[in-house]
Amino acid sequence: MLMEELIDNGSLGNIRKSRRAPKSCIQCYKRKVKCNKNTPCDVCIRKGTAHVCAREPVMVGGILMNESSLPISDGSTERIPESVYEKEIECLKRKVTDLEELVTRLSRDKEGVGTNTKGSENRHTDPVKRADRDLYSVTVNMLTRGLVRGSYDDEALEFKRDEWIYEHDKIIRFTDNSAKPIKFPDNVDVVTKPFSEIWNYWLRLVQYLTKEQSYVLISFSLARLSVLAGVIDTDAFWEEHDRFWNTSGPKHLLFEYDRSTDQYIWMSLWYALLCAGIYHGDESLQQTLGLDDDMMDKFPRIFLGSSLECLYRGRFMTFPKVTSVQTIIVMHLCGHAFGGSHLMNCLLSTAINLARFHNMDTIEKSGDDLEIGKKIWWNLVSLDWSDTHGRHAIIPKGSFTTGLPNAYRNGKMTVDCHYLLFRATAAQIKRNYYFEDKVERTTLNLEMLKQADLELKLLAMRTEIDFRDKLPQNSESELVQYLIRCTISCEILEVNRMMSTFMTNEEWSLKCSPECLRYAMDIVRLYTDEEVPFRFKKMSIVPENVINASVFIMVDSLMRPLKDKQFRNCVELIQRVMGILGSYKQAMRPAIRGIFVLGRLLELMRRRQGDNAGFSFNDVGLDKHLESIRSLPLPFGNHVIPLVPEPTVEDGPDGYANAILDTLDDQDWKAFLNSVDDLVMTYDIGLARDMTS
Structure with missing residues (x-):
């Protein structure tokens, strides 16, 4: 439709002016849900409204945009291709089929678990069938993960927008008033987009962390949590931290990629330390930071997500760096609490491969400059050999030659080295005698278990003596x-x-x-x-x-x-x-x-x-x-x-x-x-x- 035709029939008066052309369809914009920006979009196809899916026409700089979505002069809409209806019908058929299968399955299983008859025994003999028929987990998983197509209504998620706005207003109230507001890129809708997706909402929250708060959290992490890992060169990290805050430019993640690989990888370690610090912090730390209980709950997950995002932006699997391994080890101090064991297992496997790339599994010499490498490797060994939940060992026995780190520093035994040696010894006992490995399965017997019991009790006795006689209190x-x-x-x-x-x-x-x-x-x-x-x-x-x-x-x-x-x-x-x-x-x-x-x-x-x-x-x-x-x-x-x-x-x-x-x-x-x-x-x-x- 030409501009002259719009002026003649008076349709131009109904078109609003804007600085950009909407890419979402009108229906998705009204419901404030994510649109895939196609015409018709997936949301309208699922809801059966593909025939009315259209973008709003606007005037941008005197040019009519989204012209194809304008109504024609007789009041009807432009003709929708038949392929649109075919997609919509196909989607509806899939919904009906899935619902029929679910109803049939639930009915069959309900009949099969009534009494413990001979027939029911035969039905539940196969472990695979038994796991598949566990309706308690399977049904909830199907509903939760959305495997039943069309089970979610996008309108039911609209409440999240109000929640994000409320939380955003609340964090502004307790943060430093001098904190600079976020400058979003020009192509980001600052009214709707940051509140329609959780990750973008987290990006807004993390912007309010100040330099002073960062110093408090990092000091707490390095002072208290280094005893649990000890894989970071504290002096080198503080130098990089000062350089990071003293240079100009944004201090947190933005929507665009604006940093080098090295900068992103260092930021991943920084965010991981912030996550561990605020997670393990006490009430005095909370008061110092000025955070309420709700933010103490949100920030660890926000920092963990930011750390992961920095790892991926830094392409940590393409460019292997020691800092990436250190980041993953720090994540294990708190990641299981809210990141989940599956995420931690995947990251641990990657960290082991990165450490092998840097030959940390073959450090045989001694020296202060090699101690960090030994600590990193034995932290990975301890994590790998002590956890059997949903995984098997990545590091085979006898596949590395790196010696144990030195337990003494300046002639005195240190708590962090002693704890790492304890973890390594306990992991070796488990790996040798009773590790349930599905790949390198050894024949378990009573003598092996008795030997493991004896060595664990001897380890407990030696540890008690060390803390009594050699370690500070x-x-x-x-x-x-x-x-x-x-x-x-x-x-x-x-x-x-x-x-x-x-x-x-x-x-x-x-x-x-x-x-x-x-x-x-x-x-x-x-x-x-x-x-x-x-x-x-x-x-x-x-x-x-x-x-x-x-x-x-x-x-x-x-x-x-x-x-x-x-x-x-x-x-x-x-x-x-x-x-x-x-x-x-x-x-x-x-x-x-x-x-x-x-x-x-x-x-x-x-x-x-x-x-x-x-x-x-x-x-x-x-x-x-x-x-x-x-x-x-x-x-x-x-x-x-x-x-x-x-x-x-x-x-x-x-x-x-x-x-x-x-x-x-x-x-x-x-x-x-x-x-x-x-x-x-x-x-x-x-x-x-x-x-x-």
Whole structure:
């Protein structure tokens, strides 16, 4: 349509003037949802409104833009190609097909889990089928991840805009008034875009971190957290930090790429230290920074996301740098709390490859200039060999020659080096004797477990002597002692629990069960001790260890009858654990998962204790317990847990349910715990926290 025609028919008066032409369609702009900028767009196709999808025509500098979207003179719209309707019909057919499949599947599974008949046993024999039929996790995962097409309505997400605006106004109120506002690029809509996407909203928040706040956080991180890793040259980092703040230019991430690779990689380490500092900070640090509880929860995730963004902008896998490895190690100090184990596993694998590129696995000589490289490598080895959650070891045994770092500095043993040596030794013991590796699987036997138990106890004795005679006594020394005690107790608990596979029930109950219970109670009581500083309990390994110990205590109480007083003491102890797990200011994934698991098991304990005073776990099969678990109320509806077959003679000399290891680690119990793990890992962390509050 020409300009003369617009003037003649009077349509020009209805066209607004603007400095730029909208790229989003009118419908998406009104609903404030993301548009893929095609005509018709994906959103309109999904909603069945592709025939009216159009961009708003505007006048830009006297030129008519988006002219093809103008209405023609007879009041109708321009003819939409038939291909548009074909896409829309195809999308609707997919929706109907997916919904029919979901309804059929739910109906079939509901019929298949009613009673424990012979037919149902056959249906649940295959572990793959059993995992696939776990409606509790599969259904929630499908809904959460949006695998059912069309299950989300874009209009339901509009509330987030108001939330972002509210949070943005709030952060402006408590930050320094002298902080300069953000200058967005010209092609960014400063009215809608920063509040329509979470990442852009985070970019706005991070801009308000001042130079003074950065100094406070970095000082805290390097002073307190270096004892946990010790992989950073403090003097060199401070020089770069001063240079960064004293030069002109923006000090934070912007929408465009405006820095070199080296600058982005250094900023990734800087953001990682900020993340670790604010996450592990106490109330005095919070008051110094002037942040409220809400920002203390948001900022660690914002800094972690900024650190990851800087790594990718610096192309850390294309240009291998030592700083990238240091960044990933620092991330492991807090990343599991809200980044998730899968993210940390992927980053750890990349860090190991980067370290090998720099020959950190072949440092055989000694020298002060080589100590950082040794510490970096043995930090990676310790992380790789001590974590078996959803992964296998990346570093094979005997594949490197780097020696252990020196435990002494200027003739004195230091706490950071001692803690690293402890972690390395504990990881070597686990790797040699009881590491559950699916790739380099060795034949596990009772003698290996007994040797591991002995070496762990000797390691605990040597560590206690070192702290008593050779190491200084200060707050950081107390933190390391707490972590060592928690780690040793958890590993000995795991080793003794695994021994049940190679012992009769009577032998294990006599020799190992009291040992397991003693170390489990030690972990839990140490965690609930009010004399222990709360910041000690925020370390990433602590919630996981406490949850493992609590689960053992509760399963142990199900295996044997408890007197009323013992039962009340057990319930009170677990409730105290759950209270501490729910008291973290930052939302922690392990804590959320732990609250959910412990809450359901606690309800099962109460029901069993109330129904049968003399109840013993050995009196019934595992499927009976899953029946009880299935009957418990669920926060997301009554999705069921599949039944399991009755134990057979081939399952073991003393029966399938007579060993504590089978109780915790058999396929069916893992299915229950994994379903809870999948639920929390796939739900938004804020939603999951509301679920458990």
